[in-house]
Amino acid sequence: MTTPTTIIGSYLSPYVRKVLAVLHLKGIAYRIDPIVPFTGDERFSAISPIRRVPVLIDDQVTLSDSSVICQYLEDRYPSPALYPAGIADRARARWLEEYADTRMGDVIIWQLYNEVAINPHVWGKPTDPVRLQKTLEEDLPRVMDYLETQMPSQGWIFGELSIADIAVAAFFRNAGFARWQPDPVRWPRSSALVERALALDAFERLKAYEHKTLRTPIPQHRAVLGDLGAPLTAETFGTAAPRRGVMAT
Ligand SMILES: N[C@@H](CCC(=O)N[C@@H](CS)C(=O)NCC(=O)O)C(=O)O
Known part of the structure; x- marks a missing residue:
């Protein structure tokens, strides 16, 4: 079975939101592991060395950084084009x-x-x-x-x-x-x-998930998002305790 397109990252991150909007506009099905920044485990550190979300995993590549991900999606799924032609x-x-x-x-x-x-x-x-x-x-x-x-x-x-x-x-x-x-x-x-x-x-279709995430304690995010119909991954890279990022800001 090929790896379905997977996004790691919270619905509250604007960088994750940008990638999810691009996936939707291009009609690409995906699953999401909606971890809050700062709560990734050791496996997360291995695939996102700056420990930031979003991360994309698919059958060909594992990428972090929303701009790199969006450019990859544009190159791999050119229609509809989301970068100007000129x-x-x-x-x-x-x-x-x-x-x-x-x-x-x-x-x-x-x-x-x-x-x-x-x-x-x-x-x-x-x-x-x-x-x-x-x-x-x-x-x-x-x-x-x-x-x-x-x-x-x-x-x-x-x-x-x-x-x-x-x-x-x-x-x-x-x-x-x-x-x-x-x-x-x-x-x-x-x-x-x-x-x-x-x-x-x-963007509109993400609002219910964003509001629910905002109003729910971190350990219950997956359960409430699952109840709302979010396309969750079976497994998570998240941990219970937050830890500071690796970058100065
Ligand atoms: N340049 C990155 C920025 C991503 C970013 O800053 N993500 C934040 C969440 S909004 C994060 O993961 N912060 C955790 C940290 O800095 O440790 C991108 O475009 O993906």
């Missing part, structure tokens, strides 16, 4: 994906979501109000100001839906979990694009 647009789409993964990841995940959710709920550390205020008043507006210069007045960034729209939108689900939404008056193009993208079935 060389310059293709490069710009990759840049916007990189901007989302690096800078939006830093501000929305490692600052905002970390302060509001991960520190208190995973590590038992209270929210730092000074850090949170700087994120909300300085860093997030700067990210939004840049995005606004890149967004179209209507439709998708490169005409057809692409990895750039998907990568950017994925982060706004986590901003929403931390009760932050872009102001549609200040950033009208970005707000509208994110709303359009998150309304796609590729």
Whole structure:
């Protein structure tokens, strides 16, 4: 029997969300081991040496890093294309994906979501109000100001839906979990694009799993997600106790 496409990683990760959206848009069936970051076992360390999610395992390859995974899926399953055809647009789409993964990841995940959710709920550390205020008043507006210069007045960034729209939108689900939404008056193009993208079935269908994960203690994630119909793997790479990552941030 061939190995079915398997994704390791929580429904709450924007990087996992990006990969799941791409799998859905390309019509690729998959199973998921929805482990929370920081809770992978030793076998997880072996396949994800930076100990980050998502990881993809299929009949040909084991890969970590969402951008590498999405590019692999595009190369192996070219239709529908999710990278623009023109060389310059293709490069710009990759840049916007990189901007989302690096800078939006830093501000929305490692600052905002970390302060509001991960520190208190995973590590038992209270929210730092000074850090949170700087994120909300300085860093997030700067990210939004840049995005606004890149967004179209209507439709998708490169005409057809692409990895750039998907990568950017994925982060706004986590901003929403931390009760932050872009102001549609200040950033009208970005707000509208994110709303359009998150309304796609590729994102919409994940919402029930995201909400359930948010509201459930870690040891019960698999059971409640299974009850909701999530396509779970039979086995898990997860452990009960979280441990700090291997990267400095
Ligand atoms: N560049 C990576 C980033 C993935 C990432 O940062 N994942 C987070 C979850 S949102 C993680 O696994 N963090 C655990 C850690 O850093 O130890 C990608 O695109 O996949």
